[in-house]
Amino acid sequence: MMSSKILQLLSLRLLQSKRILDSVGYLLLIVFCLVIVGIFASALSNLLLINRWWAIIAFLVMYFSIERYRSDKSFLRSIFIGQCRLGFFLGLEYLLLTTPLIVAQLILGNWMVVLALIGSALLGGFTSTYLKHEIKSGVKTELSQIPLDYFEFKFVVESAPYTSLCIWLFGLLSYLHIGLYLIWILLLIMLLQTFFLFQESRDMLHWHPNFLMTKFKKYIGITSLVTLLPTIMTLVFHSDSMLIIFYALFCLFTGLFMTLVFKYASYTPLRPMSQVSSIASVFIILMIIPGGAIITLVYAIFKYYKAEKNLKSLYA
Amino acid sequence: MLEIKNITYSFGQHKILDKLNLSFDIGKVVGVVGSNGVGKTTLFRIMCQIYSLQSGSITLFGKKLIPTDIVFMPTEPFFYPFMKGSEYIKIVVNTKNELEKANLYGKILDLPLNDLVDNYSTGMRKKLAFSALFALNKPAIILDEPYNGVDLDSNEIIKHLIRTQTGDRTVILSSHILSTITDICHSVYHLTENHEVSYYSQDHFRELEEYLSNATKSKLKQLDTSIGEPKSEFQQ
Structure with a gap:
């Protein structure tokens, strides 16, 4: 049987x-x-x-x-x-x-x-069979230092504070080798997909004209803050690879823009987004090729208008 | 008899259950009611060993309860993506008799068993899980809010099935609609935020209804005093 x-x-x-x-x-x-x-x-x-x-x-x-x-x-x-x-x-x-x-x-x-x-x-x-899947209970540590405006970031960090800290600390190791910095940036780009997987309800969105750009600008701030110290350390210890470091940062911010745009281009208050878009993954892979980030950026800009249109039709 | 003795369970510093003692007779339908967050689902998860027991014991006929003795239908049952209703039933049941029963329940509950579960509504998923799990021949079955999202007709069918098909099993069910509990249960446990447990047999259901009604009335009175009458902001 x-x-x-x-x-x-x-x-x-x-x-x-x-x-x-x-x-x-x-x-x-x-x-x-x-x-x-x-x-x-x-x-x-x-x-x-x-x-x-x-x-x-x-x-x-x-x-x-x-x-x-x-x-x-x-x-x-x-x-x-x-x-x-x-x-x-x-x-x-x-x-x-x-x-x-x-x-x-x-x-x-x-x-x-x-x-x-x-x-x-x-x-x-x-x-x-011995690895039990952890079922999240309603109890979690709230990190009041992170404002609710960045709820996507806040919720993920609060749900796994130690893992988040370890990931950030990994960035500090980049002084050892430039490759570690590149891996760290790639990891952050991939994590962005998880951050923005959560879809807020219609009432949480507080839509206004220019909503998407404002949100992107806000996240530029927090992303810069997270990457500041490891980037400075990498620049100091690997100043000969400055261009590569800047390209990696360009990829990160392009990835951030693309993830945000993709989220709101397919945003619907009716159902939660359950998986990372495969198209987004392809564009992340594209960024690994030198110059590939430009293709991603162009596509993200094209999608940006679609996202704006989508939100306008839902909220205007 | 299924017995829960001195169970205490905490999430970090937050104590959910404190020295809880309950007993469930064989062949009876027992309701577990209480406000949101009092620990009903946590209790069920401990009983099925999804959560590890922190202290206390759970026994069935005096022996330690093993997970395969108990069937648990969670509030949100698990389904693999791209799976048909009929495939779910085939995987869950163990014998031909259970398969026949589950298919019959599914048919009575108007389920399109040859469709993918992904296309089912919330209520249909609930009904599918109920059809398969209730057909299992296990000594105890836990139904966590089986009526949520289910249409009125199906609610009545589910109630009827629980009432008539329990046999020599123990059915433990939770619901936030008191009538769905009092209609079919032989007894009810009421859990409170203060970790108190009250037991009500069928003859004392009226007392439970009155207790809950009075508690609600008192809360509503407090609410009305605090917020007062609404002022019209929309009319010119």
Whole structure:
């Protein structure tokens, strides 16, 4: 009975993937994959040559990202009797997710990596049963220093104050190497997507003409404040890479503008935004290419007018 | 008998439950009522071991309660995206008999089981979770606000099903609409912000209604005294 339950759930997960792909459209997906492969082909080939164990790191990143956000643990616990069965199912699920990495390593003939990946996936499944998904209670520490005007920023920092502090402290390490600063900025750009995921209600928005630009200006202030010290330190210790530092900052503010614009271009008071837009992610990836931020900025400006129009139609 | 003994639970410094003692008889429907935030959902989550027990014990027939002995329907049930109603039922149930029952409940509650759950309304999701979970043959079942968002007809059907299909299980349910509780429950526990618990058997439901009504009246009186009559600001 229990093995059929595992099979049922696994086939459902595969069906889900097929339905998601159906909803996106295969043509768009192929174009997206080709673009990604085109952008990262050289980086990927270098990575494959540098170290064959990169696949394990890729697996661990995927594993912890999924573990952090998966909300089905309670549901799964109610279905499977005992930790062992649940662990076995989760292990199989992670093994399926790791299949592309395993196949790639099989083609390259890295048998040890393949075995390590299979072992990690199964072990990850069993470990997962002990990692309880934290259910947020109504109790949180309020940080009154952050004004309510910056509620997106405020709510995220209040929900995870220590993680936020660690992320900021990571920026201070950039004096060691310019690469750390670039990684930190990329991390901030990606986090912006999470900050602005929360959609306020219609009454919280307080729309007025020029609302979007005012909000952007406000956030420029707080973003500058957050990045000030690490940026100064990086400038002092790596003054020869000044242009790269400025480009990284340009990317950050472009990312901020784009995220805000994307949020309000698709804003509706009827339903909460549940996921980061895939288009926004593509434009973030684009910024990694030298000069790519200009393409993102142009697209964000085009979207800005759409966002203004959207808000006007809702509030004017 | 399902027994909760001396349960205390806190979120940081904030004590939600304090030395709580409750007991639920087999074959009975028991209501748990109380204001928002008194700890009803927290109690249910502890019972299902979503939250770890901080102190006290929960036993079923004298033995430690294990999660698989209890079914929990949360206020917002979990569904995978891109999943059909029928698939949810198949995954939740364990036997052919449960599957037949769940499908029947779904049919009675007018659910389009071959549609994706993503396209369901809030009430339909609630009804789907109820159909599948109530069909399970487990000793205890917790229904956390099962009537929220559900249409009037379906509310009556759910009430009827609970009344007639409980059998030798224990059904624990919470609701903020007192009539939905008093209509079908054999007894009710009333939890308060001061961590006090009052027990009302079926014969004493009138007292509970009066108590709650008086509490509301007193709050309304205070409110009227504080804010006074509204002044017209919109009429010229």
